[in-house]
Amino acid sequence: MDVTASENIPLHDLQRRVILLVGGDDACVKDMLARGGFTQLYSVTDAAAAPHHLVNVDVIVLYASDPSAYQLCRTVHGNEAWRRIPIILLSTCAGDHDDVMHAAYAAGATDILFRPIEAAQLIPRVTSALLLKIERDLNQRRERELQDELATHRVLEARLQYLAAHDELTGLYNRRRLEQLLELAVIGVHHHQHHSALLYLDLDQFKIVNDTEGHRAGDRLLVSVADYLKRRTDDLGALARISSDDFALLVENIAEEKALEIGEMLRAAVDAFYFESGKKSYHIRASIGVAMITPQEDSTAAEILAHADQACYAAKTQGRNRVQMFRPSDKAVRSVQSDVYWAPLIRDALEHQKFRLVFQPVLDIAMGKITHYEALIRMVDEDGQLLSPAVFISVAERMGLIQEIDFWVVGSAIDWLHELPRHHAHLAVNINLSAQALQNPSLTALVKDRLRTTGVRPERITFEITETAAIANFTQTRKMVNDLRALGCRFALDDFGAGFNSYSYLKHLPVDYLKIDGTFITHLVHDPVDQTLVKSMIEIAHTLGKKTVAEFVEDAPTLDLLKQYGVDYAQGYYLGKPQLGLVEN
Numbered sequence: 001m002d003v004t005a006s007e008n009i010p011l012h013d014l015q016r017r018v019i020l021l022v023g024g025d026d027a028c029v030k031d032m033l034a035r036g037g038f039t040q041l042y043s044v045t046d047a048a049a050a051p052h053h054l055v056n057v058d059v060i061v062l063y064a065s066d067p068s069a070y071q072l073c074r075t076v077h078g079n080e081a082w083r084r085i086p087i088i089l090l091s092t093c094a095g096d097h098d099d100v101m102h103a104a105y106a107a108g109a110t111d112i113l114f115r116p117i118e119a120a121q122l123i124p125r126v127t128s129a130l131l132l133k134i135e136r137d138l139n140q141r142r143e144r145e146l147q148d149e150l151a152t153h154r155v156l157e158a159r160l161q162y163l164a165a166h167d168e169l170t171g172l173y174n175r176r177r178l179e180q181l182l183e184l185a186v187i188g189v190h191h192h193q194h195h196s197a198l199l200y201l202d203l204d205q206f207k208i209v210n211d212t213e214g215h216r217a218g219d220r221l222l223v224s225v226a227d228y229l230k231r232r233t234d235d236l237g238a239l240a241r242i243s244s245d246d247f248a249l250l251v252e253n254i255a256e257e258k259a260l261e262i263g264e265m266l267r268a269a270v271d272a273f274y275f276e277s278g279k280k281s282y283h284i285r286a287s288i289g290v291a292m293i294t295p296q297e298d299s300t301a302a303e304i305l306a307h308a309d310q311a312c313y314a315a316k317t318q319g320r321n322r323v324q325m326f327r328p329s330d331k332a333v334r335s336v337q338s339d340v341y342w343a344p345l346i347r348d349a350l351e352h353q354k355f356r357l358v359f360q361p362v363l364d365i366a367m368g369k370i371t372h373y374e375a376l377i378r379m380v381d382e383d384g385q386l387l388s389p390a391v392f393i394s395v396a397e398r399m400g401l402i403q404e405i406d407f408w409v410v411g412s413a414i415d416w417l418h419e420l421p422r423h424h425a426h427l428a429v430n431i432n433l434s435a436q437a438l439q440n441p442s443l444t445a446l447v448k449d450r451l452r453t454t455g456v457r458p459e460r461i462t463f464e465i466t467e468t469a470a471i472a473n474f475t476q477t478r479k480m481v482n483d484l485r486a487l488g489c490r491f492a493l494d495d496f497g498a499g500f501n502s503y504s505y506l507k508h509l510p511v512d513y514l515k516i517d518g519t520f521i522t523h524l525v526h527d528p529v530d531q532t533l534v535k536s537m538i539e540i541a542h543t544l545g546k547k548t549v550a551e552f553v554e555d556a557p558t559l560d561l562l563k564q565y566g567v568d569y570a571q572g573y574y575l576g577k578p579q580l581g582l583v584e585n
Helices: 003-008 027-035 047-053 069-078 097-107 119-163 175-192 206-213 215-233 256-271 301-317 331-351 393-398 402-419 442-454 467-472 474-487 502-506 528-543 556-565
Strands: 018-022 040-044 059-063 087-091 111-114 196-203 238-243 246-251 274-277 280-283 286-293 323-325 355-364 369-380 428-432 461-466 490-496 513-516 547-550
Touching: 018 027, 018 047, 027 040, 027 119, 040 047, 047 059, 047 069, 059 069, 059 119, 069 087, 069 097, 087 097, 087 119, 097 111, 111 119, 175 196, 175 238, 175 246, 175 286, 175 301, 196 215, 196 256, 196 301, 206 215, 206 274, 206 280, 215 238, 215 246, 215 256, 215 274, 246 256, 246 301, 256 286, 256 323, 286 301, 301 323, 331 369, 331 393, 331 402, 355 402, 369 402, 393 402, 402 428, 402 442, 402 461, 442 474, 461 467, 461 474, 467 474, 467 490, 474 490, 513 528, 528 547, 528 556
Parallel strands: 018 040, 018 059, 059 087, 087 111, 286 323, 369 428, 428 461, 461 490, 490 513, 513 547
Antiparallel strands: 196 246, 196 286, 238 246, 274 280, 355 369
16 A cells, blocks of 8 residues: 555545544644544543553644643653554743754654634644554554565575475475585595495385375375385485485485495385375385496586486395496396487377388188288388387386377277278278277377277277286276277287186176287197197187187298187288288288
């Protein structure tokens, strides 16, 4: 509120303000104020007693004849709570007015009137004093607001400075601060010719808690783990939270053997940690990667952090709940480095249409003709050669890129069917789906939309899923299978027989085809055990009303034997290799 707002106060509001008359017994002054419209008039006969009556007072009209009048002026002026109250001094002095005014103003009076006092003088002076009081109040309020605002700014500035170096949730150092400390540590290692270490810690069960109990529980877990780790590392080095459930500990002037001991201590500590949420208890574990900082290497802070991260990832791939030292020669570390190499190439292939589909024929044994083709993905390398999915699919799965590949394959395979000549309108295509695709509700919408825009009949599409993918989240997988089958599409369970759960899940998974795992077919002609197992699989499949497909058919004797067993479809290099075009019957 601006101080000039006091100029707009209505007169009737001023007339309701509190006026305190102090000392003297002149009723004339009080009567003049009353006739002037002022209603809140109070009197105190003794100036010495006035301080007890100053609550909510807006103006003091003070008789100078009271012996304590000047002392009251000084008391009011010197008190923080009262000094905004204007004082109008009424003087009966017949002497030198200048001396009286000097003494009055020196004591703290705001205005002075000399007798005889007339209403034409008194009313305007009291009105001005009331406006002054309002303006002083407004000024004080604004000053307090500015002080509060300044204090808030200071708090925010301190908060920003804190957050620039600390994680808001846990209070530990953040990634930015860790990188700064790493840079200093690298300088110290080369200057003092000693070794330091960075330990990278990843919680193995965080996602389970976060997904099962919710984000609040996940945050409580992170705070609990952060406090738990801090109590154990306060004397060791700088502890930081560098991403969702990843922590790092920088320990300076330490040998490799000791760094591994600290890593093992942290691993054991986390392994002993249990997180309680409601009535549930979660056993938390951690994978830890260690990267040494040595004078012999010129690694940057970013490279050291990447090395520790790679070692941690290698620990996870080797079974979790373990400590892994970064060594470029380790197979697990090379796998992580492979991910770093391939991930950008996969993203580039997705962005610049460098994926291709090749098609392997599937023979309908009873009809003696090719009725299906399995769509298989390839990636074009820098030399224009087609790369096998074996070199990039596992990387795509680890790096979270497989879903985009799945969707590209589904769309491209349906488009391929749409673009076939009319005399091939009987052909169907088999499309492989990853475990991640089966958990994504957007897949059904994609298939439905692509079928609508292309006009392809849904029964020409068979989706292939492996047992491993199916049981990753069986409830969601079954729902996805039912949703896509409701559109008219079909499903095949790939690698059937390779897992121990095959028969158990077969009763509850609504698939149309069983693709017998190729390991049972490769030596079928010469292996009686494989023959018995294959015949068993075919019999069970037919009993459940499902058709069978034999993979890896590499020669005529194998195909003949499968015909005897009653296999419905066969697929393998003997019948046709994957290629860009069709294999004519």
